[in-house]
Amino acid sequence: MLETFGALASGFAVALQPMNLLWGFIGVTVGTAVGVLPGVGPALTVAMLLPLTAHLDPTGALIMFAGIYYGAMFGGSTSTILLNTPGESASIATALEGNRMAKRGRAGPALATAAIGSFVAGTIATVLLTLLAPLVVALALKFGPAEYFALMVFAFTTVASVLGSSTTRGLASLFLGLLFGLVGIDGQTGAARFTFGVPELLDGIDVVVMAVGLFAVGEALYMAAYTSRLPETMEKLSGSLMMSREDWKRSWPAWLRATFIGFPFGTIPAGGAEIPTFLSYSVEKKLSKHPEDFGNGAIEGVAGPEAANNASATGVLVPLLTLGIPTSATAAILLGAFQNYGIQPGPLLFESQTDLVWGLIASLYVGNVLLLILNLPLVGMWVKVLAIPRPMLYGGILVFATLGAYSLHQSWVDLVILYVFGLLGFAMKRWDIPVAPAVIGLILGPLAETQFRRALSISQGDASVFVTQPISATFLAVTALLVIVPWVVRRRRAARA
Amino acid sequence: MRASRAEIALSLGVLALGAGAAWVTARLPGEGGYAGIGPNFIPAVVSGGLVASGAWLLWEALSGGWRNRGQPEQGTEHAFNAAAFGWISAGLFAHMALIGWAGFVLAGAVLFTCVARGFDSRRPVRDAAIGLALSLAIFAFFVKLLNVNLPAGWLKPLLGAAGI
Numbered sequence: 001m002l003e004t005f006g007a008l009a010s011g012f013a014v015a016l017q018p019m020n021l022l023w024g025f026i027g028v029t030v031g032t033a034v035g036v037l038p039g040v041g042p043a044l045t046v047a048m049l050l051p052l053t054a055h056l057d058p059t060g061a062l063i064m065f066a067g068i069y070y071g072a073m074f075g076g077s078t079s080t081i082l083l084n085t086p087g088e089s090a091s092i093a094t095a096l097e098g099n100r101m102a103k104r105g106r107a108g109p110a111l112a113t114a115a116i117g118s119f120v121a122g123t124i125a126t127v128l129l130t131l132l133a134p135l136v137v138a139l140a141l142k143f144g145p146a147e148y149f150a151l152m153v154f155a156f157t158t159v160a161s162v163l164g165s166s167t168t169r170g171l172a173s174l175f176l177g178l179l180f181g182l183v184g185i186d187g188q189t190g191a192a193r194f195t196f197g198v199p200e201l202l203d204g205i206d207v208v209v210m211a212v213g214l215f216a217v218g219e220a221l222y223m224a225a226y227t228s229r230l231p232e233t234m235e236k237l238s239g240s241l242m243m244s245r246e247d248w249k250r251s252w253p254a255w256l257r258a259t260f261i262g263f264p265f266g267t268i269p270a271g272g273a274e275i276p277t278f279l280s281y282s283v284e285k286k287l288s289k290h291p292e293d294f295g296n297g298a299i300e301g302v303a304g305p306e307a308a309n310n311a312s313a314t315g316v317l318v319p320l321l322t323l324g325i326p327t328s329a330t331a332a333i334l335l336g337a338f339q340n341y342g343i344q345p346g347p348l349l350f351e352s353q354t355d356l357v358w359g360l361i362a363s364l365y366v367g368n369v370l371l372l373i374l375n376l377p378l379v380g381m382w383v384k385v386l387a388i389p390r391p392m393l394y395g396g397i398l399v400f401a402t403l404g405a406y407s408l409h410q411s412w413v414d415l416v417i418l419y420v421f422g423l424l425g426f427a428m429k430r431w432d433i434p435v436a437p438a439v440i441g442l443i444l445g446p447l448a449e450t451q452f453r454r455a456l457s458i459s460q461g462d463a464s465v466f467v468t469q470p471i472s473a474t475f476l477a478v479t480a481l482l483v484i485v486p487w488v489v490r491r492r493r494a495a496r497a
Numbered sequence: 498m499r500a501s502r503a504e505i506a507l508s509l510g511v512l513a514l515g516a517g518a519a520w521v522t523a524r525l526p527g528e529g530g531y532a533g534i535g536p537n538f539i540p541a542v543v544s545g546g547l548v549a550s551g552a553w554l555l556w557e558a559l560s561g562g563w564r565n566r567g568q569p570e571q572g573t574e575h576a577f578n579a580a581a582f583g584w585i586s587a588g589l590f591a592h593m594a595l596i597g598w599a600g601f602v603l604a605g606a607v608l609f610t611c612v613a614r615g616f617d618s619r620r621p622v623r624d625a626a627i628g629l630a631l632s633l634a635i636f637a638f639f640v641k642l643l644n645v646n647l648p649a650g651w652l653k654p655l656l657g658a659a660g661i
Contacts, residue, residue, distance in 0.1 A: 054643055165565040168557060172511050172550040178543045179518055186536040191526050193536060194518070217589070224581035224615040226574045391613035392627060398585075398612050399605045399632055402592055406601075407645050415593040422589070431507060432567045449539045453532045461533025 004134050011358025014059060015366050023060045024363050027067020028370045034068075035075025036382045037393060039223060041088030042313075043330040043439070044215035045072035047208045048397075050337055051404050058341040059356050063363040065337055069330065070122065070367045073313055074375055077114045077306055078382050082107060082235050090273035090309050093281040097294065097301030102235035104297050109243045111379055113251045113299055114306040116243075119372040120252075121259040121307035125314035126364045128263050133350070133361070136322040140347035145455035146465045148323075150475035152448040155269035155325050157479045160437040169433045176424075177441025180205045187446070188453060200413040207336035207443050209405045211329065213418045214435050216401035218425015220394045226430070234386060241376060247299050254284050254303040262308035266315020269327040273312040280308035314364065321345050321357060324447070329439040336443055504563050508554035515547030584615030600650020605632030 014020060030052070035045045049068050053061035080091040081098035094114065101110040143151070160174035161167040183194040184204030195201040243251065258280040265276035284300040285291060294301055319325045324346040326332040338345050343353070350357050375382075388396075405418040428435055459465040467473045522544050525537035557563050588611025595604035609628025610621055618624055636656075639645040649656050 051639070051645060052643065054645055165567060166563065168550060168553045169563065171546065172554055175543055175546040175550055176511070176514070178539075179514070179547060182540050182543060189526065189530075189536050191536040193525060193540060194521055220612065220615075221582055221585050224585050224612075225578050226569075228581050228616045229575050229578060230573070389618075391616035391618035391624065394585075394616055395609035395612040395624065395628060396631055398588070399609055399628070399635065402589070402596075402605075402608065403601075403635065403639070403647070406596060407639075407647065410597075410646065410648070412593045412597055415589070415596070419586075419589050419593075427507060431503060431563070433507075445539075445543075452539070453534065456532035456534060457530065460531055 004130065007134075007354060007358045008130055008362060010355065011360075011362035012365075014355050014359030015063060015362035020060055020063050020359065020363065021366065023056065023064040024067045024366055025370060027064035028071040028367055028374060029067075031068035031071025032075040032078075032371075032375060032378075032382065033071075033385060035072030036078050036385050037075075037388075037397070038079045038083050038085040038386065039219050040072075040397065041076060041091075041215065041330075042069060042072035043088065043211055043328075043333055044219075045075070046330055046333045046337070047211040048216065048400055048404060050208050050333075050340075051407055053337075058343060059359050061341065062338070062356065062360050065334060066360055066363050067367050067370070069313065069334065070310075070364070070371055073310055074115065074118055074371050075382065077118070077309070078111060078379070079386055081110045081114065081302070082383065082386055083233075090277050090312075092274075093277040093305035094302055094309070096281065097298050098306075099235065100295070101297035101299065101302060106297060106299075107235055108241040109247050109299060110297075110302050112241050112243050112376060113247065113303045115372060115375050117251060117255040117258070117303045117307040118310040119368050120255045121262060121311040122314055122368040122371075123365065124256075124259045125263045125266075125311040126361070126368065129314055129318055129364070130361060132267070132318055133322050136318060137347040137350045140323055143347075143471065144469075145451040145458065146469050146472045147475070149448055149451040149455055150466060150472035150479075151323065152325065152444055152451065154475045154479045154482075155319075155327065155444065156437075156441065156448070157482060158269040159327070159440055160434075161483060165432065165434075170437050173428070173434050174437035174441045177438035178445040180210065180438075181442040181445030182449075187450060198413060200409050200411050200417075204446070205417065205442065206405075206408055206414075207333055207439065209408065209414060209418055210421050210442055211333050211439055212401045212404055213421025214425035214428065214439070216397050217418060217422025218429055220398055221422055221426040222429045223390070223394065225426075228390065232390065241379065243299075250288075250290075250299050251303040253287075254280075254300040255307040257283060257287075258304040258307035259311040262311030262313075263315040265308075266312035266327070267318040269319070269325070273309045273328070276308040276312045277305040280304035317364075321349070321360075322347060326440055326443060329436040332436075332439045332443045339443075500559055501562055504558035505555065508551055508558050510551075511547060511554060512551030515544050515549075515551050518547060519544035581615045581617070584611050588612050588615065596650075597648055598650060600652050601647040602629065602632045602636050602652050602656075603650060605635070 030049060031045055034040060034049060035042060046068055053064055076091050077094055079085060080095045081102050084095050084099035098110045156174055160170035183201050185192055185202055192202060261280045262276040281301055281304060284304040285294050288298060288300050290298060316328050316331045319327055320331045320334060324344055326335045402415060405414045408414050455465055466476060522537050522540040525540060527535040527537045588608045591611065592604045592608040595607060606625055606628040609631065610625045613624040636647055640647055
């Protein structure tokens with residue numbers, strides 16, 4: 001415990017260096033400015049802004065990324081409340097009450113409870129992260145390749161099959177991601193796989209190209225084809241930003257409850273913040289003394305989901321930093337950003353790069369404070385960003401999106417790959433196929449394969465290692481239960497009916 | 498309920514991709530060293546998974562439609578607008594063709610104009626001017642400040658004279 005505080009203190013020494021503070025500040029501001037754009041979620045914000053850090057040192061770049069990540073979350077809630085265009089599924093719960101509050105002229109308090117709730121939840125969640133990370137690291141140091149592989153199988157299964165609206169579509173998405181992950185040179189034998197002689201494919205498919213294709217190009221195609229002929233509506237930000245005494249009284253219990261709902265969901269592979277935000281929404285609806293307000297702009301219905309969203313976004317960093325396992329699409333892109341710097345997150349990172357890891361964690365505390373003091377005063381500016389007409393907005397997004405793909409190899413082939421992912425993203429959006437399993441499969445698939453083959457090399461090809469080692473066997477057993485139990489329950493219910 | 502043609506087509510697409518992946522996998526080397534499995538093992542698993550999930554999707558599509566599919570809220574979606582889809586695609590294709598040759602700024606301006614047209618903007622000259630200004634600003638920022646290499650193309654003499 002004492003050791004943790006020592007490490008955190010030295011982390012603050014890193015995060016509070018003027019240059020790193022500046023990168024954090026830029027990250028929070030740019031992240032909010034881009035995240036506030038309607039239809040641009042945190043995953044796309046992080047992916048689009050990756051080229052900005054091309055020439056920073058790893059610590060500065062990651063601190064900037066933490067700022068972008070948090071800023072994007074905050075920006076997303078602003079556009080959700082004022083425009084009712086949730087940029088990602090985790091914001092849908094906020095849209096339910098937040099947009100209705102805005103329609104009734106209470107946009108100010110809705111934005112305020114979202115911002116302060118995000119700060120409260122983000123800070124408590126960062127404390128939990130600080131306390132939990134060393135414990136997970138201590139456990140993870142005992143993991144060998146077999147344990148890692150079993151853990152990744154567990155992550156794939158939960159992300160793809162257990163938690164989405166359809167197991168079938170989740171699995172199809174996961175296998176698509178795994179297939180794209182296989183493209184390129186096999187790290188262990190040097191064999192080229194699925195490259196079809198195209199030199200640009202030898203390094204594999206970049207997670208940024210995939211994410212930008214799915215989220216930016218796919219979204220633009222979808223929005224143009226299915227919504228561009230609808231009128232735009234935006235709620236005005238009128239009246240005071242201040243929350244009344246009543247608003248405070250109704251908000252703070254929701255923030256706290258939501259923090260403890262959101263954080264645990266972030267740490268397990270639950271595919272992002274969708275489930276905890278809805279869970280928090282229904283908990284608040286049940287516990288509220290004013291259930292009649294729900295559906296007409298209840299402030300608890302904004303406070304809870306927003307806090308849950310932020311707490312879960314911080315929780316996601318626990319498996320990402322300590323195990324190297326991304327549990328949401330945004331985390332998968334963050335992992336890609338780490339890999340660009342030759343950093344593989346995991347327990348060893350806590351030993352070999354103490355300054356970097358703890359500097360990053362300390363910068364999360366700093367980022368939360370920066371967001372709080374920056375955002376409420378600047379909310380008028382973010383509202384102006386929101387007013388950009390759709391044709392200009394998507395034109396700008398695509399100019400930026402293509403830049404990231406093109407600058408990888410200076411080749412138009414990457415732009416073709418980007419368009420192919422755009423078509424895929426269009427289809428996935430229109431026909432309700434989840435995107436997160438594909439993004440996670442792309443980046444985690446190659447790591448899982450490496451661990452699998454390493455485990456088999458150690459055991460001389462004996463596949464029983466995965467079930468004879470206790471930790472690995474436990475992960476696989478839990479995975480099997482997660483698949484079998486819901487299936488049996490459904491069969492029984494169907495049989496009874 | 499009538500089977501959705503889009504669902505059937507997408508299911509067949511997944512199935513076909515799995516079959517194609519299996520065909521490629523069959524041509525990958527299989528020698529595995531100590532592990533006993535080669536670089537073709539996981540591709541085989543993934544191909545199998547794609548074929549299986551494609552077949553499962555197809556069965557769902559033919560037996561009452563994909564399960565639990567989220568439907569868009571009333572009034573948030575209009576009928577498919579092929580022209581809008583076409584303009585966005587055309588912009589991206591033009592951008593691919595132009596970027597290495599005419600340069601980042603001009604390709605970006607064309608892309609911007611086409612995308613704006615896809616979103617029903619009827620003022621192409623204004624859009625082109627905004628697109629040009631935006632691409633120029635991004636170009637200057639990335640090339641000058643971040644040292645990212647972007648093609649200047651036809652505007653090279655002009656940009657060079659301006660010190661970018």
